Each structure stands twice: as C-alpha cells, then as structure tokens.
Amino acid sequence: MNRILADMKAFGTQYLRSRVGTFFALVFPILLILLFGAIFGSSGSSPVTLYVQDVDNSAASHAFTDALNKTNVTTTRAIPSSADFSQYIRDHSINVALQIPSGFQVALAKAQNGTRVTVNLTLAGDQTQSSYGIAVSAVDAVATAFNLQVAKAAPVVNVLPTSVPGLRHLTYIDLFLPGIIGFTILSTPLFGMTAICAEYRSRRYFKLLATTKLSKPEWLAAKVVFHIILLFASVALMVLVGILVFGLKAVVTPMAVLIIIAGTLEFTSLGMALGIFVRDPETGAAIANAIGFPMMFLAGSFFPVDAMPAFLQTGARFLPLTYINEGLRATMTFANDATALVDLLVTLGFAAVFFVVAARGLSWKSK
Amino acid sequence: MGEPVIDVRDLSKHYADIKAIDGITFNVEKGEMFSLLGPNGAGKTTTVEILEGLRDPTSGEARVLGVDVRTGYRKIRERVGVLPQDFEPFDRLQPREAVAYWAQLFDRTLTKKEIDDLISTVGLSDRAETLAMNLSGGEKRRLGIAMSLVGRPQLVFLDEPTTGLDPGARRELWGLIRQLKKEGTTILLTTHYLDEAEQLADDVAIMNHGKIVARGSPAELIAQYGRGSTIVLAGAGEDGLRAVQARGITAELQGVDVVVKVPVASDMRRMLEKLASIDTPLNEIYTRRASLEDVFLSLVGARMQEGVLAT
Structure with a gap:
C-alpha cells in the first residue's frame, strides 16, 4: 500500500507540474461546458x-x-x-x-x-x-x-408543454454535463496513460522500476487512484461552473460517483493495455487518437446515441464509453439508478478485462 | 574466501540471428570493482540486464548474492543498486523528492537527514531542490547513483555511467565511484572507455562479439597483452620514419608522430640511445607505458572510439 501511495504521490507531483496535463484534465472540460452551454443553452439562445x-x-x-x-x-x-x-x-x-x-x-x-x-x-x-x-x-x-x-375558426387541438411529474426541470446543460464528464473520463486517463507508457518505455523507466519492489499491478493501481482523484476534482469544477453559469439541476449521485470510479479504472487500464503496443510517443498519440476520438463521438458524449443511424447505434453498444455516458445521464439527469446500475456493471466488466490485460500484457522486462 | 557476489558460468543469450552473449564465465568478489569493457554491441548491457533480473538467459547460470537471478532476483533486489545505461531521471521531480520516492519503492522511508546525506554523498546538495530536467548530464547521473544507493546496497551495477559526459563530469563521477568502492560496495561497471576501466577497475573482462576475450587486473592485462612500452618521436613525420627505418628499427607513423614499440623493458635504454642519435627534426621524444588501449588493440585488432571499433 505504501508503495502505491509513494508512486501515486510522485506521479501526481509530476503530473500537476506539467501544465499541459493539468489544462486538459481540469480546464479544457470547463471550456467545453462554457462553449457548448453558450451555443445551445437556453440562456444564451x-x-x-x-x-x-x-x-x-x-x-x-x-x-x-x-x-x-x-x-x-x-x-x-x-x-x-x-x-x-x-x-x-x-x-x-x-x-x-x-x-x-x-x-x-x-x-x-x-x-x-x-x-x-x-x-x-x-x-x-x-x-x-x-x-x-x-x-x-x-x-x-x-x-x-x-x-x-x-376561416373564422378556433383551434380544436392544443398542445400544453409541461414537465414530467417528479422530474427536475431540465435545461440543455443537465443533458450535456454527463456527456462531458464521460468525455473527461475517457480522455484524461486514456491519452495520459498511452503517453506515459510511451515515455516510460523510451526512457527505460519500466526497466528501472522492474529493479524495485513495485509490481505492475501496484504501478497501475497508483495511476488509477491518481486519475480518480483528478477526475473528481474535474467533476467538482464542472458542476460548480454548471450551477453558477447555467443553473445546472443535474446531481452527482452516489451511483454517478461509482460510475466515475469504475470508468476511470476502465480507461486507465485501457491506456496501459494500449501501452503494450506503444514504442514511442508518436505511436502512443496515434493509437490513443485512433481509439479515443471515434469513441467520444459515437458513444454519445456530445449528442444522444438515439440520434445516430441504426448501424452506428448497434456499434455504440460495443463501446465502453456508451455505458458510462448513459449511466451518468440515467442517474444524474433522470434519477434512474436501476438503469444506471446495469451500465455500472457493464463498465466494471470492461474495467476488469482491461486491468487484467494491462497488468499481464505490459512487459517491463526485455526479451 | 566466501561465495562470490556475482558468479556467472557459461552464460549465453541467443536471439534468432545473433549470439548476444556466447558462453561467458566470470565471478566478482566482495568489495571488488569489476569492469566489463568492450565496444557497443559486445554484450555488456545484456549481461548486466540478466544479472539485474531484466532478461532471461538462453543457457548457463548467473548467481547474484547467492541466488539464481532467473528465479530468485525478487529476494535480493533491495540489496542491489542499479544505474541503467542512458539513465534519465524523472524530469519534474527534484533530487530530494526522487531519492525519497525511490527509497519508498524498496519499502524504506528515509529521514530528512538520510536524504540530505545521500544527496551530499553524490555532491548535489546545492541542487537538491532543482527539477531534474534542469540538471546537467553529470548531475543527472549523480542523481541516478544516489537513487541506486537508497537501499544501502551490497552490490551496485553501473552500466556505462559516464557515456556522453564531458571529461570534467566524467572525472567527477570517477571520484564518486572510487568513494563507493572505498566504503566496501561491490561494483560491476560496464564501459567502453578504456581509460575508465584502467583507472577504476580491480578486475577487467574485455568483451567482444559476446565473448570474454581476456580477463585480469589492468596491470596483468597490460603486462600480458600490452607489448611493452612505446617511444614516441613527436612531430618527426615521414622523414623521421624513413630515418628510423634506415637504422633497421621497426616503427610506424601515427599522425605526424613516429612510434616505436619496445616489447621488453630492459631494451628501453638501448633503444632510446639509438633513437637519440638519429639526426632528424622533431618536437620532442618521450616514452609511453602500455595501456589498456594497447591491450585492446592487440586482442581485438582495432582501436575503439566512443564505443565504436575503428577500422
């Protein structure tokens, strides 16, 4: 446990000293919320x-x-x-x-x-x-x-717009924020971990670490714990901005907390699993982009999966981010924890597979 | 004499198209500074990485601190310090933070004084709070040595610790390595710098093409393979060479210097007198003791510059 904490502290110190990482983890999602909120939110239409x-x-x-x-x-x-x-x-x-x-x-x-x-x-x-x-x-x-x-006639059929009983009065930001949280859960650990694997391999840090008592699962656990803390800081900032600027009504429920934790474990592990194939920073960025960008658009981070053609909707069912986005929307926006629980379980399943693949597949040694 | 700290027997590492190590045998005694010397690709780093538990050998046996590294390296890793080839520290950690972090990876929590002492040992006290990315090349290697010492290891592997450093930084690092040896640490040093091995090592194994081609102390190797001493007629040029050869003396031209080998020490005085009697313009005349460079040339048939064999 001490080794995990030590590695997490050292990694976190370096991460926060790198302004680029901090910007994309904490500032960029806020900019997205402000930008999309201003474009599509009712207050500014x-x-x-x-x-x-x-x-x-x-x-x-x-x-x-x-x-x-x-x-x-x-x-x-x-x-x-x-x-x-x-x-x-x-x-x-x-x-x-x-x-x-x-x-x-x-x-x-x-x-x-x-x-x-x-x-x-x-x-x-x-x-x-x-x-x-x-x-x-x-x-x-x-x-x-x-x-x-x-025609001197009066309308016969009228429409009376009203909210669903028991549901909070929702605005665009309430539907959008869970997607942005999902996007951040994907982008921060996935892009970060592939870059880290590339750096650790090219600078021979893996070999150096292999001479210590730190094991691969401990190293990965340290990265997961750090990214979870970072993601919660990011979500707290997003919610704060959402409330202050757009009057956000969606709530970060306990189920949302669980999905954020499971999702961070999932994409940190996926980033490390992709690191198996990464030899240098260029291939690291290429692999992360090739997987991350299509997923963030197809999994419903920015617009609902229902709005996509049928074959893309089918494809979205195979994307791990889909379940994070849908689970967060279900619990945060519609207070539907039963649906979110299914999404949480699917996310945990993906996470377990990626963690095992990463911990077993990424070799610190030479052949 | 007790069990050797490192005991390597008939060790081989083969890949599909190359024999990186081809049946080498050597041992290193406690407190000894042992050097694997050879050009790039000779098999030095492969050997060290097998001893560090980072590669599995194809055949043979490698024991470190009494355990087979293939199966038991986990048991000894806190007793071994490692400075890998081309060591790069974590850019955004300060030396003080890096040393504390590294100690914790060996389940050791260093006090502030212990960290200060370690930083001081490697001469980085005034740079202890500088981000590693802002350290010089020599300072980074010093930090690497400090990190390798966090567990107070009995054995330290230094894989080409001075490669790429300027002469001043190399000499400073030599002082630090000598100090470690003086404190009783057993050191395995790989290098392609002949002068480094000659200056630092108690025992040297010269490697080429995966084999150990000679083994012994620098003095033994020089005595056995150095072909005696050399007399240099500095600046004598081609005219000087012709004049020397006209007296029936075997000589060669190295640049503008005429070089005469004297294989037997007792012949030195007579040869000096003979050469001094030749009337040819030159800048100076001096003698040069044989070095590991001569040994290497004799054994491998080529000189070595920055790890590359000169053809």
Whole structure:
C-alpha cells in the first residue's frame, strides 16, 4: 500500500507540474461546458434571422411580418421589394428568406368573402441548417393562424408543454454535463496513460522500476487512484461552473460517483493495455487518437446515441464509453439508478478485462 | 574466501540471428570493482540486464548474492543498486523528492537527514531542490547513483555511467565511484572507455562479439597483452620514419608522430640511445607505458572510439 501511495504521490507531483496535463484534465472540460452551454443553452439562445421580401407591401403582409416577430423565434429583416429574390440570397449568403408575393392581401380578402383562392409564400434557404427548420416552423405557425382567422375558426387541438411529474426541470446543460464528464473520463486517463507508457518505455523507466519492489499491478493501481482523484476534482469544477453559469439541476449521485470510479479504472487500464503496443510517443498519440476520438463521438458524449443511424447505434453498444455516458445521464439527469446500475456493471466488466490485460500484457522486462 | 557476489558460468543469450552473449564465465568478489569493457554491441548491457533480473538467459547460470537471478532476483533486489545505461531521471521531480520516492519503492522511508546525506554523498546538495530536467548530464547521473544507493546496497551495477559526459563530469563521477568502492560496495561497471576501466577497475573482462576475450587486473592485462612500452618521436613525420627505418628499427607513423614499440623493458635504454642519435627534426621524444588501449588493440585488432571499433 505504501508503495502505491509513494508512486501515486510522485506521479501526481509530476503530473500537476506539467501544465499541459493539468489544462486538459481540469480546464479544457470547463471550456467545453462554457462553449457548448453558450451555443445551445437556453440562456444564451438568440432568434433566427429571417429575411423577408414583402412584394405585396400591404397591411396584411405587414401584419404577417409582425406576427413572425412576435413568435420570439424569428426576427425579420427586409429584402428590398425591387431586388431579385434568388440573386439577393446568393449575394448576401442568407440562410433562410421568405417572399410574400404580390396579391397577398387581395387573396386574403377574397377568401374572407368565401372565394376559394390560394396564395403561396416562398421560403428559400439551406435545408441542412437548423435555422431553416426553425424558420419553417415559425412561418407555418403564423400561416396556420392566418388561415384560421380567415376561416373564422378556433383551434380544436392544443398542445400544453409541461414537465414530467417528479422530474427536475431540465435545461440543455443537465443533458450535456454527463456527456462531458464521460468525455473527461475517457480522455484524461486514456491519452495520459498511452503517453506515459510511451515515455516510460523510451526512457527505460519500466526497466528501472522492474529493479524495485513495485509490481505492475501496484504501478497501475497508483495511476488509477491518481486519475480518480483528478477526475473528481474535474467533476467538482464542472458542476460548480454548471450551477453558477447555467443553473445546472443535474446531481452527482452516489451511483454517478461509482460510475466515475469504475470508468476511470476502465480507461486507465485501457491506456496501459494500449501501452503494450506503444514504442514511442508518436505511436502512443496515434493509437490513443485512433481509439479515443471515434469513441467520444459515437458513444454519445456530445449528442444522444438515439440520434445516430441504426448501424452506428448497434456499434455504440460495443463501446465502453456508451455505458458510462448513459449511466451518468440515467442517474444524474433522470434519477434512474436501476438503469444506471446495469451500465455500472457493464463498465466494471470492461474495467476488469482491461486491468487484467494491462497488468499481464505490459512487459517491463526485455526479451 | 566466501561465495562470490556475482558468479556467472557459461552464460549465453541467443536471439534468432545473433549470439548476444556466447558462453561467458566470470565471478566478482566482495568489495571488488569489476569492469566489463568492450565496444557497443559486445554484450555488456545484456549481461548486466540478466544479472539485474531484466532478461532471461538462453543457457548457463548467473548467481547474484547467492541466488539464481532467473528465479530468485525478487529476494535480493533491495540489496542491489542499479544505474541503467542512458539513465534519465524523472524530469519534474527534484533530487530530494526522487531519492525519497525511490527509497519508498524498496519499502524504506528515509529521514530528512538520510536524504540530505545521500544527496551530499553524490555532491548535489546545492541542487537538491532543482527539477531534474534542469540538471546537467553529470548531475543527472549523480542523481541516478544516489537513487541506486537508497537501499544501502551490497552490490551496485553501473552500466556505462559516464557515456556522453564531458571529461570534467566524467572525472567527477570517477571520484564518486572510487568513494563507493572505498566504503566496501561491490561494483560491476560496464564501459567502453578504456581509460575508465584502467583507472577504476580491480578486475577487467574485455568483451567482444559476446565473448570474454581476456580477463585480469589492468596491470596483468597490460603486462600480458600490452607489448611493452612505446617511444614516441613527436612531430618527426615521414622523414623521421624513413630515418628510423634506415637504422633497421621497426616503427610506424601515427599522425605526424613516429612510434616505436619496445616489447621488453630492459631494451628501453638501448633503444632510446639509438633513437637519440638519429639526426632528424622533431618536437620532442618521450616514452609511453602500455595501456589498456594497447591491450585492446592487440586482442581485438582495432582501436575503439566512443564505443565504436575503428577500422
């Protein structure tokens, strides 16, 4: 035990003196939270800018534009009525634009008098952008309201948005934070351990350590314990920033603590197991990147696995990080410890396999 | 005489395409400084790493402090200190921290005074709180020696401890190694510096191509293989060589110096008188005792520079 503590202390001292390691373990996740929180969080979201060419220039078309502004999801900007609509969009790199045609008010008036008539609004834009979808919804909603008004009808089916009973009122950060914790559980020990294995091999530290009483499992245990402490410091900072800046509601439950511990054991061991194949820092970085980067995107750290194509969802089931992300979301966001327990057990299974492979496979001796 | 500290018998280490060690036998007595001397690739480090329990031999026996290293190295590792080849300390630890850490890996907790004493022994007291990455090459090796001494070992392996150091740092390290020997520590030193082995070792085994080609004290080896002494006519050049050879004396040109071998010591005076009578311009004339360099040349047939055989 003393040897583990001594190795952990010496390793930790060196790690914290290396500002790069400290930055990626403690500061980088905070930057991600601030960045993604600012982009997607409700507190900072801004309306979509919708360019409108009002060719009709009538009281009705003005009323339609005013209604769009009142939705709070779009703000309108005018395109000169004399401009070529398509050319203007291309020249100004506009994401989404609406054209209200000439005869808009006349058509509405005829409809109110019982004449069957149709007027088409043109909504042009880049359909791959999320802003286009938002604009379509807003324009569609306003058009529906105008149609009902013309028909002198009242809505029959209404939607009342409400929270799930017993569930905390969630914001984007509540869904995002568990993913970032999962990302940190993967990146800090995995990238760190492969780099350490490369350094220890190229500088012959493994051989040096093999002449002491420290065993490989003790050396690995020291790294696991250090990374667990580091991860808890990192999670504490993330939660603090989440609460102070974004009003985080998700809670670090005891189950989340267990998943963080198991996940750190898992990826510290995986990093050391990959170290079996590492001969120098270049191969260490290449191997860690090749495994770590696809996993952090495919395992649902930044967006839900459910949003991916079916074959990728199947693939995600084989990724150890998937269970950490899903387990943390289940317990921290939805207070669902039964589901999280399954994810914890799967994570512990992966961890045990990686630990045994690492402790047996990584040779400190020469052939 | 008791059991040798190191006892190696017919030890071999073969790989698919090379015999790294080919049936070597030697022993090292308590308190002795034994040197494995040879060029790069001779098998020195492979031998040491087998003795340190870091490699398994193909055949033969290697016993250290009475135990077979293949099966029992665990039992003796706190009694053995190791300074590996190309030792690099942990960059972001201070010497004081590194020594304390290393002692704990042998289940020893050193007091502050013990750490200070060890740091002082290797002459790093004024650098004790400097990060290792900021130490000079010589200071790093000193730190390595301090780390190898944390368990007060009976035996220390020093694998090429001065390679890559400047002459000043090498001599400082020699002083430290001599001090260790004076305190009774048995030392196995590998080196490719002939002068280092000659200066430090009680006993030398010259290795080449995995074999020990000669073994004995530096004085014994020089007496047996050194081919006597040498007279140097410094700056005599080719004209001097022709003049010497005209008198029927065998000589060779080394640079601008004419070198005459005198195999038998009793012939020295007569040869000096003969050479002094030759009228040829030169800077000076002096004699040079045979050294391990001459022994190596005689045995291997080539000179050695920085561990590489000169063709």
